[in-house]
């Protein structure tokens with residue numbers, strides 16, 4: 001059961017299209033698995049449309065209203081073209097046969113290299129990461145695979161980190177996070193995730209800035225995610 005959701009600020013930014021793509025992908029993946037937040041976004045969309053209609057009626061001149069309608073029509077045609085493309089995409093057998101990767105939400109599956117060559121890097125005995133390309137230079141998007149019962153090196157953040165649990169579960173000082181859960185860590189927060197004993201855990205996260213490792217072993221191994229723009 002999903003108990004951790006994006007807050008209204010994030011959902012509003014998502015709804016208005018102002019969220020950075022890399023973070024938007026994670027919010028979108030959460031929405032694909034969370035009826036509660038889908039409903040919330042629907043409400044926010046209606047609210048946004050009502051505000052837009054009101055402001056158009058009140059302040060927008062006829063010329064710019066035409067421009068606005070052209071933009072909306074263009075956006076709609078781009079969206080439907082994207083949808084057609086996505087339905088013809090299939091998961092590469094390498095991913096389809098991976099018990100953790102085979103159920104990733106559609107929006108995440110689109111980020112996987114088409115040739116099946118997702119490159120996993122061993123960070124520590126318990127943790128492997130694989131970076132994904134999103135075309136965003138200020139964010140890094142990566143999978144983390146924590147082996148069952150494994151503990152990740154304690155680390156803190158110089159920037160925002162948004163994480164979603166795709167499979168399995170993990171816990172840290174603040175709670176337990178299950179499949180579909182969405183969490184945000186702000187700069188300066190320190191945590192040390194541990195996967196549950198009986199199952200490996202797969203997460204996807206977006207990191208805004210380099211992660212600083214705080215524990216002793218941090219000096220010996222790579223950080224949870226060393227920053228490398230995609």
Ligand SMILES: [Zn+2]
Nearest residue numbers: 005034036037
């Ligand atoms: Zn939710």
